[in-house]
Amino acid sequence: MRRLIKSAGLREILLPLGRMAVFVLGAGALMSVVMVVLALLCRGSGADKLLLSTQNVNIVFYTMANLPQVLIDGVTIGFVYAAIALGYTMVYGVLEFINFAHSEIFAIGAFAGVEFLIIMDKIGVLATSGTYGPYLYLTLALAIGMLAAGGIAVLIERTAYRPLRGAPRLVPLISAIGVSFALQDIIRLVESLTTGQFYRVIPTFGNFDDKILLFTIQTASAPIKVDIQVKSVIVIAAAVMMLVGLNYIVNATRIGKAIRSVAQDRDTAAIMGIGVNGVIAFTFLIGGALGGAAGVLYALKFTRIDPFVGFMPGMKAFTAAVVGGIGNLTGALLGGIILGMLESFAGAYLGTFTMGNFGSEYKDIIAFLILIIVIVFRPSGLLGEQISQKA
């Protein structure tokens, strides 16, 4: 039976699905427990009294009632971070180098997909596309975002990184930062040339903004509805499919084996007949494509994008990759989910627990605080190997 699963390649599909479930449930459960314990400790505090007077609920009930929604939001954004983080971690895996331009690759994917949808909207096909049409156009937008971002990633590798291979470590890093700024301005230029504005808003179409009601929690005052937006379901489903696909490519195909061997020992891989340049380019292609798809999904979820849209998600995803253990694909997934959850929890509860002194705008601090704590205690990340083991 085990043999059968292995030979069918089914294992490489079920395994990442299992890991995702464990990570989501694990991180979600852990943070929920921490939150409830915090709430219990805060009984009778100012925050508790404030909630009682304004909303007629105590802090423990408030915390628990909000948990489902917070978890759903955390998972959604967590999967987006995971998809971006994989781009950082894959490139690091083969080149031991942080591709700081990845956040702009993400932005280019977002713009390409959104521009396509805007054009479709202008020629009127989006509005008249029926029930399933919007899904077709969204799929096309994702494909276009992936192609654009993957293509740009390959181009950047070829022109800005490959000539610097063998140079001191800092040199390609500087090149990446330069590419990152250059791309931001190129996007701004192109977008403002066409319409005079450099931000874009994804057209409203299909039923993506609808909410699916999951359940209702009865309270003394107004009942709390727990629902999930259709677009959140799409973001999660698309991200899960891509992450499984990537895992399959890396672990169960010939090119995947080539990627893994180049990551472990480039020279030896070359003398085994592997075209190292091709493998590195391919790594940029799929890492970039994942980032581009994440860009389109991000635009779908948050609607407005500008040339700097990649910066924060990029930083968060980079943090996720480091927290999980840079170079490790499963680590990027774990890191992304943890970061998404943290952000969602911080965004939802920070204001309440501090009686508005620290609002949800401080949620980003939490992400970077976690980065610092993790790298102080585990420099190689949660699932990373000890540096000394790296040959």
Next chain:
Amino acid sequence: MSLLELEDIHSYYGNIHALKGVSLKVEEGEIVSLIGANGAGKTTTLRSISGLLHPRKGKVIFRGKDVTKLAPNLIHKEGLGLVPEGRGIFPRLTVLENLEMGAFLVKDKAEIARGIEQAFTLFPRLRERAEQKGGTLSGGEQQMLATARGLMSTPSILLMDEPSMGLAPVLVDQIFDVIKELNAKGTTILLVEQNALMALSIAHRAYVLQTGTIVLSGAASNVAKDENVRKAYLGI
């Protein structure tokens, strides 16, 4: 025509002139040893042949073809196998996967299976370790794996870089027995060694490399008799 021929190779690391005009030949069916002290340029010579380092001057002719400027994967395709210095085992791939990597360009599944079976016959220890990660093997086992992996593509020449390095004497004997056996079955071998005594005992011909130049060459038995070689490398 020789199987492999180096004509006046000059190789550099940045400004360091590591090979200063190396010429050598390997004929089909031979074991040729390249000996020399630490830092003489033995590894650099093998890197220059296999495409990992492109010489700035000179030519590498393999099977009648100029491969000097080819990428390593293309030279490998021409039929060249390398067992690198320090073995170059993929630490996070299993023994079996490491072997499969050696046959990366082989399309025929049956042929790969035959190669693996042959590797396990040559080194029964590897069969016991088949599912173990390469990085967890002992030094001797890693050398066996690197050698077996180098053979997976049935190369017409196998370059071996210090296979005896860091191994217990029993294992060194075992590796050298395998080299002889492989050669008897028809594999041409270019053997780089600091362990000159052993290398000269199994080779047909030998070259002595000193700070980037060949200082002596000839039949292995003659090289072994040379006054300077005996003093410098054989400790006699």
